Amino acid sequence: MNEVKSPKKPLLYYYLLVMLVLLLFNLLAMPWISEHQIKEVDYNTFVSMVEKKEIGKVDIQEQDNRILFTDTEEKSIYKTAMVPDDDLVSRLLEAGISTSGTEIQQTSLLVSILGWVLPLIIFIGLGQMLSRSLMKKMGGGNSMMFNMGKSNAKVYVKSAEGIKFDDVAGEDEAKENLQEVVNYLHDPSKYQDIGASMPKGILLVGPPGTGKTMLAKAVAGEANVPFFSMSGSEFVEMFVGMGASKVRDLFRQAKEKAPCIVFIGEIDAIGKKRDGQLGGNDEREQTLNQLLTEMDGFEGNTGVIILAATNRPESLDPALTRPGRFDRRVPVELPDLKGREEILKVHAKKIKIAEDVDFNKVARMASGASGAELANIVNEAALRAVRDGRRFATQADLEESIEVVIAGYQKKNAIMTDHEKKIVSYHEIGHALVAAMQTHSAPVQKITIVPRTSGALGYTMQVEEGNHYLMTKEEMENKIATLTGGRAAEEVVFGSVTTGASNDIEQATELARAMITRYGMSDDFGMVALETVTNQYLGGDASLACSADTQTKIDQQVVELVKREHDKAVDILTANREKLDRLAAFLYEKETITGEEFMHILGE
Structure with missing residues (x-):
């Protein structure tokens, strides 16, 4: 249980307290001292x-x-x-x-001295106390000015957390790369005999939540060596030169405890490219320069291995990523189907779970999820089981927790009118029916019109059967048609449109633009890159790299592509109007239907 701390008192309180002590001293203590002289x-x-x-x-x-x-x-x-x-x-x-x-x-010399010295001692003590309190706020927990240049790295000696490679699932390639570091720390002689030396630095690159920090701790746990952990932002201080001092102190400690591993998280906080512009961050650049100097200042056989993590590798300074500093880049990507299944099994060991849980099905439903999101899914399933009064989590808990992560919790108090409920039913069946009537489309897993806290009034979940790394032009066009199926159903049935397709429109437009500008699927432009993407691990920021005339042509082709697929969706729903009405009525009544129920009615 966390300790509840009482609120701090204002500075005026302490000054008044000191004045009261001095007053009592003069009124009571001084006469007593004088009398005894x-x-x-x-x-x-x-x-x-x-x-x-x-x-x-x-x-x-x-x-x-x-x-x-x-x-x-x-x-x-x-x-x-x-x-x-x-x-x-x-x-x-x-x-x-x-x-x-x-x-x-009646006042002797001793009494006179006490009358002057004692108030000074009290005021000096108060000043020291306030100074320590201020320095704790300014110096990141350091209690004295002299400690501001000291490294406050967290040290896990002999892997205090006990993390091993078995605790990190779904990153087999990354673990294979890092296993070599473990072998070197265990027995460096076999590498030195042949003249090989380990990389000074290893850069872990990947999206947030994929387990970069956990992998670094697992390396230390497997090698059974001290593990220094520090974030890149902790090096940057408000006083110039303090960050560089922390770097020096960190490497000094590492050399004393060698062999060991030094891990710097979010290294892009201090390792950004130096642009040379006036008014730049001098403190950050000094810290980076000191880091480069320290990495050049020790040999590879000292037993100090530097691991760093970032999700913005393109922003790092070239001097930091060159051979001789960070020699090796280890990608830590989002897990595939097999990796997601293994991660779910690892986290499921921490909770009580039913024996008949199909982790493969859950992993397929959680396509694109990171390791941290999968851990959250398992925890949400356990919380849902507790809320329902059960002693273990079931398959339904895991599937519902995926929907919670995707679309949020169910809004139990949200009440739609009958007309709105009917529109949403046709909208979601429109998506599912267009997907089912096309080839190369992912099977429908679930359809629901229960409102969610994310703002969605309903959604259609499609789940791939296995790993899907490539998409053909036909598959992408079919996906655009599926995205427009909801709006098409509204037009076919009600003859009007609503605001419910806003997210569908965004996704369809983004996919159509990517086909033309990045994937070379346009007959006019061919294999020409018209758009570049930065920050690929943080959602991706796309920017066009073409003339204004070309941008106009791109816009025209995007509109034509989305309109063509929208017309195809309208034709599919018009041709299958009877099935559309029957499925929408069933969804209106049940509010949630499974993929099996959907396919059964569709096949009648």
């Missing part, structure tokens, strides 16, 4: 000292019934009780002692 003597001693003229000043305090007096040098203060003595004043006058009412100061 006075020496008490009897009255006979006082008279004897008067006669011997050993007294400097006398203060007769009748209200307190005491006499205060000092020695001739006025360094010590004495007190004695008053007794009836009519000759006291004359005795003092004969001895030449002043009794003019001069008040004797």
